[in-house]
Amino acid sequence: MAITGPKSIQVCLSPALLPYYHLDDTVAVVIDIFRATSSMCYGLxxxxxxxxxxxxxxECLAYRKHGYLLAAERNGEVVKGFDFGNSPFSYTRDRVEGKTIVLTTTNGTRAIRHCAGATAVAIGSFLNIGALSNWLNKQNRHILLVCAGWKNHVxxxxxVFAGGVISRISHDDIEMDDSAQVALAMFRQAQGDLAGFLSRASHAKRMQHLHIxxxxxxxxxxxxxxxxxxxxNDALVCLNEDQYVSLP
Incomplete structure (x- = not known):
């Protein structure tokens, strides 16, 4: 059943804060820009x-008997013994087309599992921000943008990505919480030089140290x-074109 009151957009700045948010009548969008959700979008x-x-x-290892590709990342590096980690360059068409991948990462996959009680769980990245925002605009549900963060830290x-989504879908009749206002202000500050602004991010520096x-x-x-x-059903799949309408 669709919501009856005003539609709202909230931003959960860390998975540690998720218990304080209601997931009923809510589309949760999980965000892990560097790199899990970007690679998920690219792979699909x-x-x-x-x-x-x-x-x-x-958990990932338990799927080996099914013949799936197994991917695991911890602290920015591929876990030894797995097919690959969460670099987008591992999710090319020649490697993943027609395949099922089981993935575990330091932050992103855990955040997804924590959102399982939402009406729908979607995945966001800069790669698909337009398609995602257009779909969210059609949903008569509350929107919760869930930042995977780094080990429960903001x-x-x-x-910044959450703010970018808000900039594309916010309207006068949609209520935004304070975290959404913060994210939107941060995106507006960053959008002129996204790479330069995010070069200060701790995980960007961590990835630089790993030469990636x-x-x-x-x-x-x-x-x-x-x-x-x-x-x-516990797996990420692409919406079909006929599903790009409002959830029932």
């Missing part, structure tokens, strides 16, 4: 059949794909 756009997000490395890149700066540049590309990944 490149024809991956599904991506199964799991919280722990041991981070810059996820907050090319991943940062990739994840900051805007509107390069038109998919909206959603969680269905």
């Amino acid at each position: 756009a490149n024809g991956a059949k599904a991506i199964i997000p799991v919280a722990e490395v041991e 981070n810059l890149e996820d907050t 700066e090319q991943d940062i540049a990739f994840c900051l590309q805007t509107d390069t794909i038109a998919v909206v990944p959603v969680l269905q």
